[in-house]
Amino acid sequence: MRQVEAKIVELGHYGRIATITGRFWAMDRDNRWERVQKAYDVLSGRAVAATATSAEAAIQHYYDHPLSETQKGDEFVPATAILDPLTGRPLAHFTDGDAVVFFNYRGDRPREITRAFVMDDFTSFERGPKLDLYYATMTEYEAGLPVKIVSPKPPKLKNILGEVVAAAGVAQFRCAETEKNPHVTFFFNNYRKEPFPLEDRACPASPKVATYDMQPEMNAAEVTRLSKEAILSGKYGLVIVNYANPDMVGHTGSIPATTQACEATDAGVGELLAALKSVGGRAVVCADHGNAEQMWDPVLPGPHTAHTLNLVEVFIVGDDFPKATTKMTTGGRLADIAPTVLHLMGLPKPVEMTGESLIVG
Incomplete structure (x- = not known):
């Protein structure tokens, strides 16, 4: 200032x-x-x-x-x-x-x-x-x-993940609580408000608290319930879920609350992976940026409440995943997630996607 x-x-x-x-x-x-x-x-x-x-x-x-x-x-x-x-x-x-x-x-x-x-x-x-x-x-x-x-958006992207899945006649489900719902719908679909054909959405409300360290579990339980229900229904070939907790609670700078937020997320992801296992599904678990992994700024010194530039991990999970013949590539970037998902679904990657599947072999 x-x-x-x-x-x-x-x-x-x-x-x-x-x-x-x-x-x-x-x-x-x-x-x-x-x-x-x-x-x-x-x-x-x-x-x-x-x-x-x-x-x-x-x-x-x-x-x-x-x-x-x-x-x-x-x-x-x-x-x-x-x-x-x-x-x-x-x-x-x-x-x-x-x-x-x-x-x-x-x-x-x-x-x-x-x-x-x-x-x-x-x-x-x-x-x-x-x-x-x-x-x-x-x-x-x-x-x-x-x-x-001032700066209009560039031309709409063609053949993004949701569009490719819809064109293949595969139903998809998107779920996140209100704090992050645009991240699995509007933003994920390249600023498109309307769902693609066969795309269903669920948007449970985030808790009405002043700051999310007051309720670090947020609405992870309902996100989990709705997403688990979608997985077990057998209706969808793709389920996209966002857990808001580590990011939104991480912004508060409270280490105890962020710990609880991560525990709530971990429990929810665990339930969804178990549900996927029961129906023979596969999961890609990742993040798009860091936050909760760094809660203290040694330079200030004081609480670190912002996003980080740390690399994020990605996990590919599934009982039928061919471990013996398939290797993950080294490195990777966020642009590789959609091609990886299409690879797992057996759908071809469109030429417009510049990323590559993280799976080789």
Whole structure:
């Protein structure tokens, strides 16, 4: 923040920081609209619950006086308006005729607050009249939003995993609780909202707690139950499951809670592997990034709450897996997971997939 403030001074005070808020409030993605409203109210000037004399002062005050023992860190900084030193009033807020450029390049977290600002029929909380804004987003957050897009997404990918499986006439099932459901549906399908033919989905609700260290098991039990039911039904040739626990609880920085989160995930995966074994299935168990494996930052020093760049493991499990004649390749990358799944299913890899099966022989 000091670097940003220094750059503003260097540029001749071209612009000022008018509000500060953590992603816990403004970047919710789980329909916690009471959180989003707090950020919206400060940005729109409808209501100001917290103020500070500068952005740095706002952050430092929160560091010194966190909301609770479980709400520490930048993501929990309350929605705060910065005061003008001359007038004692908030520096600025959005008004009719303003231009807004949303620099967040993710596709999930900016959606809710963007809807609040741009949708005519918005009803998720009482926002008052819609502001007349020129609203530009870094990328397409969601189809149908009335915004200007700075960097449109590249052309749709062809022959992604779900599409190939559907084209082969194989039914598939996707399951994750609400915190991670887009990761097995919308994102997994290359920003496609609609399921592919023969694609069924389940989305149990994540627990409504302030932070997930308060309920580290989250809704793993229901994710497991629904996915196990899908496996045992014999209806599906592909079941895709995401357990949110290690990542979402890992973000809290609580080692005891993250341990419980990993235990809950381990129990769920164990049940699913047993179910697969009973029907002669195979499983690919992997992650797309690290988090829970590093809970302490020795440089700070303090809790490590972010994703890591550590390599992730991948396990291929199945009683009928031909161990004697098949070897895993060395190395590998995430792009190799889909070709590996197709290999296990006996389906050809399309030319559009640049990855290779992790199985040779």
